[in-house]
Amino acid sequence: MAELDNLDVKILTHLLDNSRKSFNEIAKSCLTSVPTVNSRVNRLLELGIIKKFTIDIDNARIGITEAVLIVNATPNAINRVAEELMALEEVKELYVTSDSDTAIVSRIAGDMQRLSGIQDRIDLTGVNNIRVINVKTQFKKDTTIPLSSSSLTLTCAFCSKKVNGEAVRKKFDSKDYFFCCNTCRGEFEKRYIKLLEKA
């Protein structure tokens, strides 16, 4: 597994927020140089950590409905049904849960009529129940980096010690800062507010 440091995490956080953000802007925000950001991004690409630069489309604006599909099926049928569903372009995400009661949970998107007719396009043998539930409000898409991941080497923004275990993340002025504990976060916050008052 690749080791990431604070700068890698900061760069990734910026690009997750907006993959078209300029290296100049990222470098300024991370207090580093454009060539450094450039070489870090290249390294992240080479390591396959950044898989692609993509866009986030507002489906509602182009008439695409998003829904959740829940399928309850017998254990024998589950894998076959999952495979059939995965072949449909409307299926965006699919989970087979370990709970035998709600065996498939899937995020689907597409034309509303096609979504509500999804059950007509698969073999329903062994399927006890199939439901398409329209999404009223947008999906929560959490693209933040899970900090408990052992591959991250973070240092505390207040005491500079290496963070062991879970880091405390806090945004100040839309920038992410990481701390070893809540005490450090609190102290940093006090100092930060003082700096703001002086400015």
Ligand SMILES: [Zn+2]
């Ligand atoms: Zn600390």
